Amino acid sequence: MTLYSLRAPDDLLAVRFACSPVWETQAAVQTFADDRARSHHELWHRLVHERVVRLDLTPLFAVLPRRGYVPDFLTPPPRNARPRLRDQLAEIRATPPTQVGRELRLCRETVQDERYRRTLDSFLNDPPAARDLLATRLHEVWLELVAPFWIRIRTLLDRDIEQRSRMLARYGLRRVLDDLHPRIRWTKRGLSLADCSGRTVGVDERGLLLMPSAYLWPHVAAVVEEPWLPTIVYPVRGIADLWRAPAAPPDALARLLGRTRALVLAGLDRPLSTTALAALIELSAAGASRHLLSLRDAGLVSTTRHGHEVRYSRTALGSALLNGRRA
Known part of the structure; x- marks a missing residue:
């Protein structure tokens, strides 16, 4: 279980929502390796099939396992509720090489596929080059696979946030947090996420970021490593409407x-x-x-x-x- 410790009033006041183009882009890549997630995006997969073959996704597959550690520098926390992709890509490219190398090593420890382990080994030989290559590949995926549908996706994400904002005003934060996902619950000790980490994450004045995701559906994900903002990504409401x-x-x-x-x-x-x-x-x-x-x-x-x-x-x-x- 991961426990997000929100104790002081200021901690609770710093909980906020946002959506992230770069998060959706990397989560879209992950659907190609997850049959359960793919089933919710079958129409999208059919629509983008011819575009996918034009892309070299191997570098991204190596660092984006559906289960295991995904380098957090690839999904910098949004600074506002609706960030622009180009700003997020600039943040990725500005990540210090030491941070990139540390996170790539963590990723390699969880990757089982020998092809991707070799890719990660080559990345570790030159973290800045790997960082820039991955940012470029994410941009290509965005342009070919996600951007043509972004208005539709963002509308769904915005609607989720608006609904939860109304719930917050009417019922309070605890009701909102308990409603995010069955694995997420508010307890006397803080906000708990049922997983295998056993971590306690202090939220303090940095706040806690909550992000709905379409391509992550039906999973939940968390950012717990320093120096990143504590984040929970949860499946968006209304996924059945997305590709209707x-x-x-x-x-x-x-x-x-x-x-x-x-x-x-x-x-x-x-x-x-x-x-x-x-x-x-x-x-x-x-x-x-x-x-x-x-x-x-x-x-x-x-x-x-x-x-x-x-x-x-x-x-x-x-x-x-x-x-x-x-x-």
Whole structure:
């Protein structure tokens, strides 16, 4: 059992929630080696299959065992509730080589696969180079496998945090902590996580970070090593909604617009990029783009820019048409 010791009032006040793009990225990699976790993301695995073969995931597989120690420098604790991936990757690349080497050695002690042990041996010969390579590989996984779906994932994570914030206001912190996962319980001594570590982690003024995760589901994970912020990562609520395909559009709308174009309109139940929408409805990006432009020209969808990404949303007219109402 790992015990997070929260004794003073200041310790309890320092408990906070956040979501982490880099955590989701490494957890996504881990699903390829975990049949139980993979079963909850089957649609995603089918959608990204062709992209995975373009990536060299061996370095990440070596340091991301589903069971065993994962180097904590690969998942720096978010400094705010919604960090940017580029900032987290910069933190990874800024990790001192001595810390990188220490954590890679801890990881090697738990890895059983001889291929990955050899990879870790090569990493230990040059920790700074290993650190930078792993950051680069995480960035590649993000771009190819996670970013196209990030709006959908982040919406689910944000919803989890919002629900628990309302629970906190209504019922208090103990109820929130007891509700995170069956292995997590509030006791008189502090917050306990049922595992095999036997560790006691002092929270003090640093606080305790709680992070929902989609790709971790249904597992729970913890960060207990110094100098990192004590962290518990728990499975997000509502995982069944994450990869659910949009409902089929009404027959009348399909006859009016055409089935595929009607499906594109129905898929915009939240702002999505062309790539994310195409993946969701299993359409080519080029095909989705053509339909989106036609719907935009008809006033049924609108566009907004988020950084370098253009996202599409249904307009009031588009929603009225989809739902069979007068605008």
